[in-house]
Amino acid sequence: MFKVDRKYQAYYTKSEPIVDYMVNNLSIQPDDKIFEPCGGDGVFIEAILQQNENANIEVFELNSDTVKGLIEQFSHYPNVKIKETDTLIDNDLTLNSNFGKKYDKIIANPPYGAWQDYNKRKGLKKIFPNLYTKETYTLFFFRCIEALKDGGRLVFIIPDTYLNLHMHKYIREYILTKTKIKEILLFPSSFFPGVNFGYANLSIITLEKWNIHNECLNNEFRVISNFQKVNQLFEPESEKLKTHYFKQKDIYCNPDYAFLIADNPQVLNIINSVKTKISDIANCVTGFYSGNDKEYLQVISSNLKNGKNYQVVDKYKINKNYSKIPNILDGISGQDYFIPIVKGGNIKFLKPDNWFMDWSNESVQHYKLDRKARFQNPQYYFKYGIAVPMVSSSQITASLIENKLFDQSIVGIFPKNKNMIYYLLAFFNSLTCNKLIRTINPSANNPANYIKKIPFIAPNDREFKEINQIIQQIITDLKENITYNPKLELELNTIIQDIYGF
Ligand SMILES: C[S@@+](CC[C@H](N)C(=O)[O-])C[C@H]1O[C@@H](n2cnc3c(N)ncnc32)[C@H](O)[C@@H]1O
Numbered sequence: 001m002f003k004v005d006r007k008y009q010a011y012y013t014k015s016e017p018i019v020d021y022m023v024n025n026l027s028i029q030p031d032d033k034i035f036e037p038c039g040g041d042g043v044f045i046e047a048i049l050q051q052n053e054n055a056n057i058e059v060f061e062l063n064s065d066t067v068k069g070l071i072e073q074f075s076h077y078p079n080v081k082i083k084e085t086d087t088l089i090d091n092d093l094t095l096n097s098n099f100g101k102k103y104d105k106i107i108a109n110p111p112y113g114a115w116q117d118y119n120k121r122k123g124l125k126k127i128f129p130n131l132y133t134k135e136t137y138t139l140f141f142f143r144c145i146e147a148l149k150d151g152g153r154l155v156f157i158i159p160d161t162y163l164n165l166h167m168h169k170y171i172r173e174y175i176l177t178k179t180k181i182k183e184i185l186l187f188p189s190s191f192f193p194g195v196n197f198g199y200a201n202l203s204i205i206t207l208e209k210w211n212i213h214n215e216c217l218n219n220e221f222r223v224i225s226n227f228q229k230v231n232q233l234f235e236p237e238s239e240k241l242k243t244h245y246f247k248q249k250d251i252y253c254n255p256d257y258a259f260l261i262a263d264n265p266q267v268l269n270i271i272n273s274v275k276t277k278i279s280d281i282a283n284c285v286t287g288f289y290s291g292n293d294k295e296y297l298q299v300i301s302s303n304l305k306n307g308k309n310y311q312v313v314d315k316y317k318i319n320k321n322y323s324k325i326p327n328i329l330d331g332i333s334g335q336d337y338f339i340p341i342v343k344g345g346n347i348k349f350l351k352p353d354n355w356f357m358d359w360s361n362e363s364v365q366h367y368k369l370d371r372k373a374r375f376q377n378p379q380y381y382f383k384y385g386i387a388v389p390m391v392s393s394s395q396i397t398a399s400l401i402e403n404k405l406f407d408q409s410i411v412g413i414f415p416k417n418k419n420m421i422y423y424l425l426a427f428f429n430s431l432t433c434n435k436l437i438r439t440i441n442p443s444a445n446n447p448a449n450y451i452k453k454i455p456f457i458a459p460n461d462r463e464f465k466e467i468n469q470i471i472q473q474i475i476t477d478l479k480e481n482i483t484y485n486p487k488l489e490l491e492l493n494t495i496i497q498d499i500y501g502f
Pocket of ligand 1: 012014037038039040041042043044060061062063066085086087088108109110111112
């Protein structure tokens with residue numbers, strides 16, 4: 001991987017199929033006024049000129065060295081204008097967008113997550129009051145749509161996070177009501193050779209600007225996914241790919257205008273029709289961080305995964321009755337001041353006590369004052385609940401929090417009705433729940449805000465009893481160090497499937 005300046009985030013589109021695909025999608029006409037807002041090393045300009053050497057192209061680029069390169073490369077094209085400027089705040093662009101001198105076509109691979117200094121961010125917040133200014137790509141996206149003529153077309157390659165994340169709600173509303181989306185392709189960022197973006201998936205979005213609200217909402221577009229290799233970009237009809245068709249109006253009716261993409265329509269139906277969400281029946285909160293785990297966290301054995309760098313806990317210092325200590329939130333005064341803490345890691349139903357936190361009076365006092373520590377949501381520490389790790393592998397998992405401390409990599413779920421614990425434990429470990437959360441948020445992250453949005457359907461008496469019995473069996477087996485019978489988990493999955501219909 002090569003090093004990239006965080007200010008410019010100059011990851012170039014070094015993939016011929018991606019460039020060709022995007023330029024083809026622009027449907028260039030001879031008289032088009034084309035805009036490239038983040039010129040870089042000019043890959044799009046080159047590809048456009050190959051289609052039409054007289055194409056009228058305006059190029060913006062912030063980095064003066066890169067501008068020099070562009071001038072060298074394209075100075076013999078009188079039809080290519082290169083300007084060193086900041087696309088996000090360029091005055092001419094603002095004036096042109098406001099007064100109708102707009103572009104027919106815009107193509108870009110804008111910087112993702114480019115670092116903005118504090119003052120610039122403040123300025124950007126003024127220009128883009130509704131957008132999340134810490135993430136740059138949506139600012140370029142919005143600004144460029146504004147700069148399009150009615151009927152003008154834009155092709156952007158950007159991360160796919162604008163489709164679902166809370167912070168991008170406004171840009172979703174904007175594109176659903178001000179543009180007609182033609183197509184969205186979703187593919188792994190590894191299709192970009194040699195670069196790791198830190199984003200799991202990228203998208204290529206093609207859309208047209210239309211200022212007629214109702215026409216936009218009635219527009220139908222397709223989302224193509226399941227790409228295995230980059231050449232499949234040219235086989236949109238391939239059976240190996242998944243294509244979903246949507247009306248913008250339907251996406252507009254989804255909670256937070258999220259682009260919920262699921263193979264099974266019942267998943268969408270449940271997300272939209274079930275009004276009770278997990279947030280209505282349970283409190284969902286993130287847990288504790290010491291501020292310096294190397295100093296305060298200890299491990300049961302150095303052989304434990306990731307345990308090497310931690311001190312092994314002295315068994316005599318482990319407090320067995322901490323949950324009964326009054327004022328435990330102030331710490332422990334005796335010599336046995338280490339208590340178990342539930343951490344991340346994808347283990348279902350019950351986690352062994354492998355990690356222990358220093359909970360002496362002194363240390364707890366420190367956690368409460370230290371700037372790096374997070375003594376957050378303490379009213380839920382030492383309560384009976386469920387732990388869902390914030391990062392999951394392919395399947396979301398959940399385990400019991402039996403009156404323990406839980407750390408910040410965990411979302412602690414505390415049902416308002418305590419009887420629901422086992423049902424929720426079964427639910428959060430089920431394939432059904434996995435489909436729901438991955439539709440609500442396709443990344444492998446399960447922050448509290450997304451967990452809260454999962455629809456909740458209560459079981460009937462029979463289902464409730466069956467689930468409780470099975471969970472009790474699993475927990476008993478795990479406590480006796482016996483691996484539970486996998487058939488039990490299949491039974492749980494089947495019952496939850498019957499309740500939700502998938
Ligand atoms: C992700 S690269 C893409 C370059 C090129 N379009 C490509 O696809 O290979 C983004 C480019 O935008 C430039 N850039 C970053 N911030 C910018 C800004 N605010 N205004 C204009 N250009 C910017 C960077 O210097 C970099 O060359």
